[in-house]
Amino acid sequence: MQPQAAAGRPLVMADVAARAGVSHQTVSRVVNGHRSVAPGTRARVERAIAELGYRPNIAARALVTGSTRTIGLVTVNISQYGPAQTMLGLEQAARAAGYALSVTILDDATAAAMREAVDRFVAQSVDAVVALSTYDDAAEALTAIDAPVPLVAVQVGGVEDRPAVGVDQETGARLATRHLLDLGHRTVHHVTGPADSQEARARIEGWRSELRAAGAPVPGLLAGDWTPSSGYAAGKQLAARVRGGDDVTAVFLANDQMALGLLAALHEEGLSVPEDVSVVGFDDLPEAPYFTPPLTTVRQDFAELGRRGVQLVLARLQGEDLHPDPVPPTLVVRGSSGPSRAGSARPERG
Amino acid sequence: MQPQAAAGRPLVMADVAARAGVSHQTVSRVVNGHRSVAPGTRARVERAIAELGYRPNIAARALVTGSTRTIGLVTVNISQYGPAQTMLGLEQAARAAGYALSVTILDDATAAAMREAVDRFVAQSVDAVVALSTYDDAAEALTAIDAPVPLVAVQVGGVEDRPAVGVDQETGARLATRHLLDLGHRTVHHVTGPADSQEARARIEGWRSELRAAGAPVPGLLAGDWTPSSGYAAGKQLAARVRGGDDVTAVFLANDQMALGLLAALHEEGLSVPEDVSVVGFDDLPEAPYFTPPLTTVRQDFAELGRRGVQLVLARLQGEDLHPDPVPPTLVVRGSSGPSRAGSARPERG
DNA sequence: GCGACTGATGTTAGCGCTAACATCCGCGTG
DNA sequence: CACGCGGATGTTAGCGCTAACATCAGTCGC
Numbered sequence: 001m002q003p004q005a006a007a008g009r010p011l012v013m014a015d016v017a018a019r020a021g022v023s024h025q026t027v028s029r030v031v032n033g034h035r036s037v038a039p040g041t042r043a044r045v046e047r048a049i050a051e052l053g054y055r056p057n058i059a060a061r062a063l064v065t066g067s068t069r070t071i072g073l074v075t076v077n078i079s080q081y082g083p084a085q086t087m088l089g090l091e092q093a094a095r096a097a098g099y100a101l102s103v104t105i106l107d108d109a110t111a112a113a114m115r116e117a118v119d120r121f122v123a124q125s126v127d128a129v130v131a132l133s134t135y136d137d138a139a140e141a142l143t144a145i146d147a148p149v150p151l152v153a154v155q156v157g158g159v160e161d162r163p164a165v166g167v168d169q170e171t172g173a174r175l176a177t178r179h180l181l182d183l184g185h186r187t188v189h190h191v192t193g194p195a196d197s198q199e200a201r202a203r204i205e206g207w208r209s210e211l212r213a214a215g216a217p218v219p220g221l222l223a224g225d226w227t228p229s230s231g232y233a234a235g236k237q238l239a240a241r242v243r244g245g246d247d248v249t250a251v252f253l254a255n256d257q258m259a260l261g262l263l264a265a266l267h268e269e270g271l272s273v274p275e276d277v278s279v280v281g282f283d284d285l286p287e288a289p290y291f292t293p294p295l296t297t298v299r300q301d302f303a304e305l306g307r308r309g310v311q312l313v314l315a316r317l318q319g320e321d322l323h324p325d326p327v328p329p330t331l332v333v334r335g336s337s338g339p340s341r342a343g344s345a346r347p348e349r350g
Numbered sequence: 351m352q353p354q355a356a357a358g359r360p361l362v363m364a365d366v367a368a369r370a371g372v373s374h375q376t377v378s379r380v381v382n383g384h385r386s387v388a389p390g391t392r393a394r395v396e397r398a399i400a401e402l403g404y405r406p407n408i409a410a411r412a413l414v415t416g417s418t419r420t421i422g423l424v425t426v427n428i429s430q431y432g433p434a435q436t437m438l439g440l441e442q443a444a445r446a447a448g449y450a451l452s453v454t455i456l457d458d459a460t461a462a463a464m465r466e467a468v469d470r471f472v473a474q475s476v477d478a479v480v481a482l483s484t485y486d487d488a489a490e491a492l493t494a495i496d497a498p499v500p501l502v503a504v505q506v507g508g509v510e511d512r513p514a515v516g517v518d519q520e521t522g523a524r525l526a527t528r529h530l531l532d533l534g535h536r537t538v539h540h541v542t543g544p545a546d547s548q549e550a551r552a553r554i555e556g557w558r559s560e561l562r563a564a565g566a567p568v569p570g571l572l573a574g575d576w577t578p579s580s581g582y583a584a585g586k587q588l589a590a591r592v593r594g595g596d597d598v599t600a601v602f603l604a605n606d607q608m609a610l611g612l613l614a615a616l617h618e619e620g621l622s623v624p625e626d627v628s629v630v631g632f633d634d635l636p637e638a639p640y641f642t643p644p645l646t647t648v649r650q651d652f653a654e655l656g657r658r659g660v661q662l663v664l665a666r667l668q669g670e671d672l673h674p675d676p677v678p679p680t681l682v683v684r685g686s687s688g689p690s691r692a693g694s695a696r697p698e699r700g
Numbered sequence: 701g702c703g704a705c706t707g708a709t710g711t712t713a714g715c716g717c718t719a720a721c722a723t724c725c726g727c728g729t730g
Numbered sequence: 731c732a733c734g735c736g737g738a739t740g741t742t743a744g745c746g747c748t749a750a751c752a753t754c755a756g757t758c759g760c
Contacts, residue, residue, distance in 0.1 A: 104451075388708060
């Protein structure tokens with residue numbers, strides 16, 4: 001696999017040219033798949049390349065072409081399932097398109113950090129930057145940044161003048177809410193994500209409008225922050241209200257991790273899911289089928305999101321102005337949701 | 351790719367030089383912090399750089415220096431907590447050291463895929479490659495690869511002639527096993543990771559040697575593959591044995607996700623944790639405290655692992671031959687492990 | 701007071717590649 | 731049969747930067 005032969009200095013095009021008995025330019029033509037090269041010559045050059053194990057020096061190529069064939073990714077929270085999965089899709093699509101992916105993980109989602117990251121990428125001469133963030137200040141910085149390269153946002157809704165691709169959060173939230181309503185629940189409570197997250201707000205919006213459309217009362221929000229711990233707190237709160245006689249029979253949480261926390265709290269408080277309270281999450285973590293009980297949730301296709309992000313980048317690089325549709329989420333029904341006030345058998349794991 | 355969109359064509363060193371009234375070489379000296387530049391000149395050049403918004407072209411620099419100040423990371427399974435967290439530490443340490451991080455996510459952990467990834471990085475002229483994989487064939491490929499750049503392994507134990515940094519898996523497994531033994535359990539069952547994972551084997555080793563040291567019987571292994579589903583299957587199996595009268599009171603699983611699956615299975619089978627069976631995992635996922643019941647587990651400091659990985663790379667780049675100590679794991683005791691009910695109401699086979 | 705030395709700067713020569721132009725050849729056409 | 735055309739190839743000129751050497755003061759030592 002070594003790119004240089006046993007010889008001391010690294011191989012360059014001229015070495016291949018000498019071996020194939022052609023000029024270095026012909027080698028360049030072969031390497032770049034240029035058309036006007038005689039088949040015989042091309043074969044000879046290709047053999048020389050293979051025999052020598054030659055690899056073009058991409059720094060030299062980048063210098064003259066002005067393109068590094070690298071996409072910069074700036075993201076937050078890589079240890080969460082969603083971003084990690086999106087990154088996976090992004091990387092694979094980028095690789096398939098012949099681009100390398102350079103990554104910056106933001107310590108915190110501030111505008112300054114976002115700017116600095118994009119800045120560093122520009123200095124690094126990436127061909128384009130993909131930003132994965134759903135927080136307001138970061139998103140704001142994104143609109144403000146005037147980078148000399150295409151800059152696309154993934155998973156950010158509501159950014160007007162910046163190409164973006166995302167999952168339709170609102171539809172997802174409506175799916176979840178509708179599901180609970182259809183099961184006969186009078187209304188559905190909602191545990192939110194952080195207030196400065198656009199996704200969290202879109203989910204609130206979807207939940208609220210579905211309730212309104214069904215003529216159901218719209219209860220007050222329970223504030224969460226994506227963490228299991230905040231779901232746990234919300235669970236304790238709801239349990240107290242149930243015990244106080246409140247009519248709380250269905251909860252929709254803005255993500256699965258919070259749902260896990262809520263499940264733990266309800267369990268501790270002696271409430272059964274779904275008999276006493278039905279619970280629906282959002283994301284469909286790989287662990288969700290193994291929660292106690294298995295979690296009904298809204299699945300987002302994060303990898304697809306990443307793929308579309310790259311698509312968008314490539315389009316921008318061509319100068320096209322693609323406006324991709326949002327990725328549709330789907331509802332996955334498992335054991336944590338059931339009919340209102342009616343014991344039922346647990347559906348099997350998904 | 352132009353550094354700044356101030357004028358029509360991209361800025362180059364000569365522009366700064368002209369503005370500062372010096373030669374482009376002096377600008378280069380200032381940019382690279384060379385010492386023999388008169389303070390006045392340096393100030394003038396720096397002002398010109400700031401005013402123009404000049405950024406050096408790193409492709410040109412890379413071409414002449416032969417260094418891209420980029421580290422390549424090849425990893426698997428980024429959607430798992432461990433690798434993701436390790437990557438976080440890696441990225442931050444790399445950034446702090448002035449290196450960019452280019453990422454390849456392996457579709458599958460085969461030797462061929464590993465080779466190809468390293469190969470691509472070499473073609474990309476990265477300064478070093480960090481590999482994050484614990485699977486045999488990938489690890490094997492790693493030893494075999496003769497890259498023209500430093501290649502360090504993170505989280506791979508047992509690779510002899512290749513610089514590596516990892517967590518002390520064996521100690522972690524002993525910690526978990528000892529904990530259960532100390533609680534009075536006669537022995538501890540073990541659900542393994544995949545057989546071709548070095549980490550999984552190290553955990554088996556630790557578990558086995560701790561049992562032996564305590565003079566406890568060593569039960570047969572339950573094969574898992576890191577997934578919740580395999581933990582679930584193991585749980586079903588164990589539950590059947592408990593019902594059959596077997597003396598199964600403590601289980602140590604090679605990761606937390608499998609523990610989640612096992613918890614779900616035991617719950618379904620009407621067994622209580624920790625009353626009937628004590629359960630200990632490995633990793634300490636952020637979700638682990640919210641399992642039902644909260645999971646006792648072994649914590650690994652993945653981010654630290656990443657940081658040490660970069661340390662190792664930098665040392666290699668300097669030509670030093672650092673041999674870092676493994677990162678020590680710690681036991682986190684929560685509700686899923688408790689005292690043995692030796693001589694309990696469960697019927698015993700004669 | 702003059703050669704050797706030191707520090708600040710300029711000049712020159714590539715790094716390995718691609719783009720543009722130059723060249724050569726064989727062929728069809730009037 | 732001269733002409734021109736286009737396909738195949740070679741030649742030349744940079745891309746923007748750094749390394750190495752050249753230059754040119756000043757400064758020091760004896």
